[in-house]
Amino acid sequence: MNRKPTIMITDAGHFEVSYVINPWMTPDAWSKDREGYRQKSLAASDALKCALEEAGAEVLKIDGAAGLPDMVFPANAAIVLDRRALVARFRYPERRGEEKLFLDAFRTHKVRGLLDVVEQFPEGIFQEGAGDCIWDAGRGHFWAGFGQRSVRESIPVIEQFFAAPVVPLELISERFYHLDVCFLPLSGGEVVYYPPAFSEAAQDTIRAIVPAEKLIAARDEDAAGFCVNAVNIGRNIVMATPPARLKAALAERGYTVMPVDLTPFMMSGGAAYC
Ligand code: ARG
Numbered sequence: 001m002n003r004k005p006t007i008m009i010t011d012a013g014h015f016e017v018s019y020v021i022n023p024w025m026t027p028d029a030w031s032k033d034r035e036g037y038r039q040k041s042l043a044a045s046d047a048l049k050c051a052l053e054e055a056g057a058e059v060l061k062i063d064g065a066a067g068l069p070d071m072v073f074p075a076n077a078a079i080v081l082d083r084r085a086l087v088a089r090f091r092y093p094e095r096r097g098e099e100k101l102f103l104d105a106f107r108t109h110k111v112r113g114l115l116d117v118v119e120q121f122p123e124g125i126f127q128e129g130a131g132d133c134i135w136d137a138g139r140g141h142f143w144a145g146f147g148q149r150s151v152r153e154s155i156p157v158i159e160q161f162f163a164a165p166v167v168p169l170e171l172i173s174e175r176f177y178h179l180d181v182c183f184l185p186l187s188g189g190e191v192v193y194y195p196p197a198f199s200e201a202a203q204d205t206i207r208a209i210v211p212a213e214k215l216i217a218a219r220d221e222d223a224a225g226f227c228v229n230a231v232n233i234g235r236n237i238v239m240a241t242p243p244a245r246l247k248a249a250l251a252e253r254g255y256t257v258m259p260v261d262l263t264p265f266m267m268s269g270g271a272a273y274c
Contacts, residue, residue, distance in 0.1 A: 145179030
Protein backbone atom coordinates (compact mmCIF):
# COMPACT_ATOMS: atom_id res chain seq x y z
CA MET A 1 0.00 0.00 0.00
CA ASN A 2 1.30 3.42 -0.95
CA ARG A 3 1.87 6.21 1.49
CA LYS A 4 -1.07 8.63 1.73
CA PRO A 5 -1.07 11.23 -1.04
CA THR A 6 -0.35 14.75 0.23
CA ILE A 7 -2.67 17.45 -1.08
CA MET A 8 -1.90 21.15 -0.65
CA ILE A 9 -4.76 23.55 -0.03
CA THR A 10 -4.73 27.30 0.56
CA ASP A 11 -6.49 28.98 3.48
CA ALA A 12 -9.68 30.54 2.07
CA GLY A 13 -9.55 33.67 4.28
CA HIS A 14 -8.57 35.94 1.35
CA PHE A 15 -10.82 34.33 -1.24
CA GLU A 16 -13.29 36.52 -3.10
CA VAL A 17 -14.52 37.02 -6.64
CA SER A 18 -13.27 40.46 -7.61
CA TYR A 19 -12.24 40.18 -11.29
CA VAL A 20 -13.16 38.15 -14.35
CA ILE A 21 -10.64 35.90 -16.10
CA ASN A 22 -13.02 33.10 -17.02
CA PRO A 23 -16.71 33.09 -18.05
CA TRP A 24 -17.91 31.59 -14.74
CA MET A 25 -16.64 34.42 -12.55
CA THR A 26 -19.37 36.60 -11.04
CA PRO A 27 -17.94 39.55 -9.06
CA ASP A 28 -21.32 41.34 -9.20
CA ALA A 29 -23.14 38.49 -7.51
CA TRP A 30 -20.31 38.19 -4.97
CA SER A 31 -20.39 41.89 -4.08
CA LYS A 32 -24.08 41.64 -3.18
CA ASP A 33 -23.21 39.61 -0.09
CA ARG A 34 -19.46 39.71 0.57
CA GLU A 35 -19.64 38.68 4.20
CA GLY A 36 -22.12 35.89 3.52
CA TYR A 37 -20.04 34.43 0.72
CA ARG A 38 -16.87 34.81 2.77
CA GLN A 39 -18.41 32.72 5.55
CA LYS A 40 -19.70 30.19 3.03
CA SER A 41 -16.30 29.84 1.39
CA LEU A 42 -14.60 29.23 4.74
CA ALA A 43 -17.17 26.53 5.53
CA ALA A 44 -16.78 25.01 2.05
CA SER A 45 -13.00 24.94 2.43
CA ASP A 46 -13.31 23.14 5.80
CA ALA A 47 -15.76 20.65 4.33
CA LEU A 48 -13.40 20.00 1.41
CA LYS A 49 -10.46 19.43 3.76
CA CYS A 50 -12.48 16.94 5.84
CA ALA A 51 -13.67 15.09 2.74
CA LEU A 52 -10.12 14.84 1.34
CA GLU A 53 -8.87 13.46 4.66
CA GLU A 54 -11.74 11.02 4.87
CA ALA A 55 -10.99 9.95 1.29
CA GLY A 56 -7.45 9.07 2.36
CA ALA A 57 -5.29 12.16 1.81
CA GLU A 58 -2.91 14.05 4.03
CA VAL A 59 -3.86 17.73 3.72
CA LEU A 60 -1.27 20.48 3.96
CA LYS A 61 -2.65 24.02 4.33
CA ILE A 62 -0.69 27.09 3.28
CA ASP A 63 -1.57 30.75 3.87
CA GLY A 64 -3.35 32.83 1.28
CA ALA A 65 -2.58 36.49 0.64
CA ALA A 66 -4.68 39.63 0.44
CA GLY A 67 -5.27 40.76 -3.13
CA LEU A 68 -4.62 37.28 -4.55
CA PRO A 69 -8.05 35.67 -4.18
CA ASP A 70 -7.41 32.83 -6.66
CA MET A 71 -4.53 31.50 -4.57
CA VAL A 72 -7.30 29.37 -3.10
CA PHE A 73 -6.88 27.20 -6.24
CA PRO A 74 -3.40 25.69 -5.64
CA ALA A 75 -3.91 23.06 -8.35
CA ASN A 76 -2.60 25.89 -10.51
CA ALA A 77 0.49 26.40 -8.37
CA ALA A 78 2.68 23.66 -9.84
CA ILE A 79 2.96 20.19 -11.32
CA VAL A 80 4.21 17.81 -8.63
CA LEU A 81 5.38 14.23 -9.09
CA ASP A 82 7.95 11.99 -7.42
CA ARG A 83 9.21 14.72 -5.07
CA ARG A 84 9.77 17.19 -7.93
CA ALA A 85 7.76 20.41 -8.35
CA LEU A 86 7.60 22.57 -11.46
CA VAL A 87 6.01 25.89 -10.52
CA ALA A 88 3.50 27.64 -12.78
CA ARG A 89 3.63 30.76 -14.94
CA PHE A 90 0.19 32.33 -15.03
CA ARG A 91 -1.35 33.65 -18.23
CA TYR A 92 -3.25 36.54 -16.62
CA PRO A 93 -1.60 39.38 -14.69
CA GLU A 94 -4.34 39.04 -12.04
CA ARG A 95 -2.72 35.77 -10.90
CA ARG A 96 0.97 36.40 -11.51
CA GLY A 97 1.55 37.63 -7.97
CA GLU A 98 0.85 34.09 -6.82
CA GLU A 99 3.97 32.70 -8.50
CA LYS A 100 6.45 33.99 -5.95
CA LEU A 101 4.31 32.91 -3.00
CA PHE A 102 3.82 29.41 -4.40
CA LEU A 103 7.55 29.17 -5.14
CA ASP A 104 8.24 30.10 -1.51
CA ALA A 105 5.71 27.52 -0.31
CA PHE A 106 7.29 24.72 -2.37
CA ARG A 107 10.79 25.75 -1.27
CA THR A 108 9.57 25.47 2.31
CA HIS A 109 8.20 21.99 1.58
CA LYS A 110 11.66 21.15 0.24
CA VAL A 111 13.40 22.40 3.37
CA ARG A 112 10.99 20.25 5.40
CA GLY A 113 12.02 17.20 3.37
CA LEU A 114 8.81 16.74 1.38
CA LEU A 115 10.38 17.57 -2.00
CA ASP A 116 13.81 17.21 -3.62
CA VAL A 117 13.66 19.60 -6.56
CA VAL A 118 11.73 22.86 -7.05
CA GLU A 119 11.98 24.81 -10.28
CA GLN A 120 9.76 27.16 -12.27
CA PHE A 121 8.70 27.16 -15.92
CA PRO A 122 10.92 29.44 -18.00
CA GLU A 123 9.69 33.01 -18.32
CA GLY A 124 7.13 33.44 -21.08
CA ILE A 125 6.09 29.76 -21.09
CA PHE A 126 2.60 29.96 -19.60
CA GLN A 127 1.59 26.79 -17.79
CA GLU A 128 -0.98 26.66 -14.97
CA GLY A 129 0.18 23.70 -12.92
CA ALA A 130 -1.77 20.53 -12.24
CA GLY A 131 -4.85 22.34 -13.50
CA ASP A 132 -3.48 21.65 -16.97
CA CYS A 133 -1.32 18.60 -16.31
CA ILE A 134 -2.73 15.48 -14.71
CA TRP A 135 -0.70 12.36 -13.90
CA ASP A 136 -2.30 9.08 -14.97
CA ALA A 137 -0.66 6.60 -12.59
CA GLY A 138 -2.08 3.49 -14.26
CA ARG A 139 -0.88 4.49 -17.72
CA GLY A 140 2.37 6.08 -16.55
CA HIS A 141 2.01 9.35 -18.40
CA PHE A 142 0.78 12.91 -17.95
CA TRP A 143 -2.23 14.28 -19.79
CA ALA A 144 -1.57 17.97 -20.48
CA GLY A 145 -4.01 20.64 -21.65
CA PHE A 146 -2.97 23.56 -23.84
CA GLY A 147 -4.64 26.23 -25.93
CA GLN A 148 -6.45 28.19 -23.21
CA ARG A 149 -4.25 29.05 -20.19
CA SER A 150 -1.21 26.89 -20.90
CA VAL A 151 0.81 27.05 -24.11
CA ARG A 152 1.83 24.13 -26.33
CA GLU A 153 5.48 25.04 -25.66
CA SER A 154 4.99 23.90 -22.06
CA ILE A 155 4.76 20.25 -23.14
CA PRO A 156 8.47 19.57 -23.87
CA VAL A 157 9.41 21.41 -20.66
CA ILE A 158 7.21 19.03 -18.66
CA GLU A 159 8.60 15.97 -20.47
CA GLN A 160 12.12 17.02 -19.76
CA PHE A 161 11.72 18.05 -16.14
CA PHE A 162 9.92 14.87 -15.10
CA ALA A 163 11.56 12.54 -17.67
CA ALA A 164 8.04 11.21 -18.26
CA PRO A 165 5.79 10.97 -21.32
CA VAL A 166 3.15 13.66 -21.84
CA VAL A 167 0.03 13.34 -23.97
CA PRO A 168 -0.98 16.84 -25.11
CA LEU A 169 -4.69 17.65 -25.44
CA GLU A 170 -5.90 20.84 -27.09
CA LEU A 171 -8.65 22.71 -25.23
CA ILE A 172 -10.97 24.77 -27.42
CA SER A 173 -13.62 26.21 -25.08
CA GLU A 174 -13.08 29.24 -22.90
CA ARG A 175 -15.65 27.80 -20.46
CA PHE A 176 -13.39 24.77 -19.92
CA TYR A 177 -10.13 26.64 -19.75
CA HIS A 178 -8.16 24.11 -17.67
CA LEU A 179 -7.84 20.37 -18.32
CA ASP A 180 -9.01 19.59 -14.78
CA VAL A 181 -12.50 21.00 -15.41
CA CYS A 182 -13.13 18.62 -18.32
CA PHE A 183 -10.91 15.56 -17.77
CA LEU A 184 -10.69 13.14 -14.85
CA PRO A 185 -8.65 9.93 -14.98
CA LEU A 186 -9.71 7.40 -12.34
CA SER A 187 -7.70 4.77 -10.48
CA GLY A 188 -9.38 1.88 -12.31
CA GLY A 189 -8.38 3.23 -15.73
CA GLU A 190 -11.70 4.93 -16.49
CA VAL A 191 -11.60 8.50 -17.76
CA VAL A 192 -14.46 10.95 -17.28
CA TYR A 193 -14.26 13.68 -19.92
CA TYR A 194 -16.40 16.41 -21.44
CA PRO A 195 -16.01 16.04 -25.23
CA PRO A 196 -17.03 19.61 -26.32
CA ALA A 197 -14.05 21.02 -24.39
CA PHE A 198 -11.57 19.27 -26.71
CA SER A 199 -10.47 19.70 -30.32
CA GLU A 200 -11.35 16.86 -32.72
CA ALA A 201 -7.72 15.77 -32.67
CA ALA A 202 -7.67 15.69 -28.86
CA GLN A 203 -10.89 13.65 -28.78
CA ASP A 204 -9.29 11.19 -31.22
CA THR A 205 -6.21 10.99 -28.99
CA ILE A 206 -8.32 10.24 -25.91
CA ARG A 207 -10.31 7.55 -27.75
CA ALA A 208 -7.11 6.00 -29.10
CA ILE A 209 -5.64 5.62 -25.61
CA VAL A 210 -8.69 4.89 -23.46
CA PRO A 211 -10.79 1.87 -24.48
CA ALA A 212 -14.46 2.71 -25.14
CA GLU A 213 -15.69 0.74 -22.13
CA LYS A 214 -13.49 2.87 -19.86
CA LEU A 215 -14.57 6.22 -21.30
CA ILE A 216 -17.30 8.08 -19.44
CA ALA A 217 -18.65 11.14 -21.27
CA ALA A 218 -19.77 13.85 -18.87
CA ARG A 219 -23.00 15.63 -19.75
CA ASP A 220 -23.49 19.40 -19.86
CA GLU A 221 -24.93 19.40 -16.34
CA ASP A 222 -21.96 17.44 -14.97
CA ALA A 223 -19.43 19.78 -16.54
CA ALA A 224 -21.32 22.95 -15.63
CA GLY A 225 -21.68 21.64 -12.06
CA PHE A 226 -17.85 21.26 -11.91
CA CYS A 227 -18.24 17.57 -11.15
CA VAL A 228 -15.44 16.58 -13.53
CA ASN A 229 -13.16 18.74 -11.38
CA ALA A 230 -12.91 16.01 -8.77
CA VAL A 231 -10.23 14.34 -6.62
CA ASN A 232 -9.92 10.57 -6.93
CA ILE A 233 -8.10 8.67 -4.20
CA GLY A 234 -8.35 4.91 -4.55
CA ARG A 235 -12.06 4.17 -4.88
CA ASN A 236 -13.16 7.52 -3.38
CA ILE A 237 -14.03 10.59 -5.44
CA VAL A 238 -14.41 13.97 -3.73
CA MET A 239 -16.62 16.10 -5.95
CA ALA A 240 -18.88 19.16 -6.02
CA THR A 241 -22.46 17.98 -5.44
CA PRO A 242 -23.17 15.73 -8.46
CA PRO A 243 -26.35 14.97 -10.41
CA ALA A 244 -27.80 11.65 -9.18
CA ARG A 245 -27.20 9.98 -12.55
CA LEU A 246 -23.45 10.69 -12.49
CA LYS A 247 -23.13 9.50 -8.92
CA ALA A 248 -24.95 6.29 -9.82
CA ALA A 249 -22.83 5.71 -12.94
CA LEU A 250 -19.66 5.99 -10.85
CA ALA A 251 -21.09 3.79 -8.08
CA GLU A 252 -21.82 1.12 -10.69
CA ARG A 253 -18.12 1.09 -11.50
CA GLY A 254 -17.20 0.69 -7.86
CA TYR A 255 -16.49 4.31 -6.85
CA THR A 256 -17.82 6.11 -3.80
CA VAL A 257 -18.64 9.73 -4.55
CA MET A 258 -18.15 12.05 -1.59
CA PRO A 259 -20.15 15.19 -2.42
CA VAL A 260 -19.16 18.61 -1.07
CA ASP A 261 -21.04 21.89 -1.52
CA LEU A 262 -18.47 24.11 -3.24
CA THR A 263 -20.82 26.81 -4.54
CA PRO A 264 -18.69 29.83 -3.50
CA PHE A 265 -15.66 28.49 -5.39
CA MET A 266 -17.78 27.71 -8.43
CA MET A 267 -18.52 31.45 -8.57
CA SER A 268 -14.84 31.75 -9.50
CA GLY A 269 -14.87 28.84 -11.94
CA GLY A 270 -13.36 26.14 -9.76
CA ALA A 271 -14.23 23.24 -7.46
CA ALA A 272 -12.69 20.23 -5.66
CA TYR A 273 -9.61 19.46 -7.76
CA CYS A 274 -8.65 23.13 -8.24
N1 ARG B 1 -10.67 31.94 -10.97
C1 ARG B 1 -9.64 30.98 -11.21
C2 ARG B 1 -9.03 31.23 -12.57
O1 ARG B 1 -9.74 31.56 -13.49
C3 ARG B 1 -10.17 29.58 -11.11
C4 ARG B 1 -9.10 28.55 -11.23
C5 ARG B 1 -9.61 27.17 -11.20
N2 ARG B 1 -8.53 26.26 -11.21
C6 ARG B 1 -8.48 25.10 -11.90
N3 ARG B 1 -7.45 24.34 -11.73
N4 ARG B 1 -9.42 24.79 -12.76
O2 ARG B 1 -7.85 31.12 -12.77
